[in-house]
Amino acid sequence: MEMNHELIGSVRSVWRYPVKSMLGEELTSIRITERGLLGDRAYALLDRETGKVASAKNPRKWPSLFKFKAALMESLDARERIPPVMITLPDGTSVNSEQHNVDRILSTALDRDVSLRSQAPDTCQLEEYWPDVENLAHRETVTEEAMPPDGFFDGAVVHLLTTATLDRLQSLYPEGSFVAERFRPNLVVVPASAKTGFVENSWVGRTIAIGEQVRLLITANTGRCVMTTLAQGDLPRDIGILRTAVEANQANVGVYASVTRGGVIRRSDVVAIE
Numbered sequence: 221m222e223m224n225h226e227l228i229g230s231v232r233s234v235w236r237y238p239v240k241s242m243l244g245e246e247l248t249s250i251r252i253t254e255r256g257l258l259g260d261r262a263y264a265l266l267d268r269e270t271g272k273v274a275s276a277k278n279p280r281k282w283p284s285l286f287k288f289k290a291a292l293m294e295s296l297d298a299r300e301r302i303p304p305v306m307i308t309l310p311d312g313t314s315v316n317s318e319q320h321n322v323d324r325i326l327s328t329a330l331d332r333d334v335s336l337r338s339q340a341p342d343t344c345q346l347e348e349y350w351p352d353v354e355n356l357a358h359r360e361t362v363t364e365e366a367m368p369p370d371g372f373f374d375g376a377v378v379h380l381l382t383t384a385t386l387d388r389l390q391s392l393y394p395e396g397s398f399v400a401e402r403f404r405p406n407l408v409v410v411p412a413s414a415k416t417g418f419v420e421n422s423w424v425g426r427t428i429a430i431g432e433q434v435r436l437l438i439t440a441n442t443g444r445c446v447m448t449t450l451a452q453g454d455l456p457r458d459i460g461i462l463r464t465a466v467e468a469n470q471a472n473v474g475v476y477a478s479v480t481r482g483g484v485i486r487r488s489d490v491v492a493i494e
Contacts, residue, residue: 225429225492228419229411232383234487237404238305239290239336240264240372241276243452244404249486251297252434254479256377257406259292262302263317264340264372265326268333271341273372276447278347278362284310284330286452302338340371351446351459355466376439376476381405384419385473393464397455402448403473409491418468420475427494433483435494441472448473 237244240261250257265274267281276285287310294303304317307326315325317336327333344367350358367374381403390398400408407430411419423438430436444465451457465473 225494227412227490228415228423228428228493229382229409229491231407231430231485231487231489231491232410233400233408234485235400235404235406235408236260236292237290238262238292239288239307241274241282241285241447242307243286243289243401245291247487249484251482251484252378252479253482254377255371256373256479257485258296259302260377260406261372262292263290263305263336263338265330265334266337266341268335270347271345272364273344273346273367274330274332274334275346275348276450277365277374277445278349279446279450280349280362281332281347282330286450288329340367340369342369344369344372346374349446351449351462353459353463353466356471375442376478378407378436378477378479379403379405379442379474380407380409380420380436380438380477381442381474382409382411382420384411384416385469388417389461389464389468389473392468393460396458396461396464398461399455401452402455402461403442403444404447405474407485418472421469421472423475423493427480428477429492429494430485431483431489433481434479434485434489435481436477437480438475438477440476441470442474442476444471444473 234247289308292303306316308314309329323335348365349362352360386398449459449462465471
């Protein structure tokens with residue numbers, strides 16, 4: 221760590237989500253490039269009827285996406301093609317992206333006509349349902365949201381979240397389960413010096429160093445949506461999760477980042493701010 225860097229924490233966990241809006245995989249290390257963690261959001265489902273990307277942001281249309289789990293079948297580096305993905309269906313059976321009938325199997329499981337894609341259309345859109353929660357941009361409506369070009373990301377290619385933020389939200393709403401999985405971060409950071417509260421708010425506009433190689437520019441707070449309230453795994457549906465985030469931190473939980481220098485991120489890497 222360089223002398224002018226302030227230690228702010230360490231990496232607790234690293235997550236990748238190979239198929240947009242499906243459950244992902246926890247990793248011990250991953251290479252990151254300007255396009256994000258290798259293999260993250262590498263695939264998405266397209267709704268053949270609308271041409272839009274399938275997203276758990278509209279759980280009324282896609283109520284079961286969080287019951288699917290995706291994992292890449294091979295390791296990869298920045299020079300290789302995207303490897304095939306194995307998708308575990310809600311009934312426990314599996315299908316991989318190289319099977320000729322993968323679209324039919326997924327369409328049957330989702331009860332909608334879908335196509336698994338690894339190449340984003342020229343223009344990507346998804347639908348977002350806004351629940352009945354005060355102080356959100358919309359209430360009880362579905363909006364069409366544009367996605368950034370050349371990928372299947374909602375806002376930015378990297379999403380970070382601190383355990384301090386989760387602990388703060390948990391203290392405000394003890395009945396809820398504020399665990400990282402609800403918020404789908406790529407990197408979970410444990411703050412140094414027992415810092416508490418929404419510590420990553422102060423990182424916006426700053427560059428952070430992870431390990432010896434990686435540099436991320438923190439670009440914005442991560443505004444949350446209905447996805448955080450959905451049931452997944454052992455976590456129950458809970459609208460109070462989003463309501464607490466809205467009341468406590470203007471619906472922001474975590475931060476978005478762009479990659480200014482790539483490299484390998486490992487669990488337990490030191491995190492510092494420049």
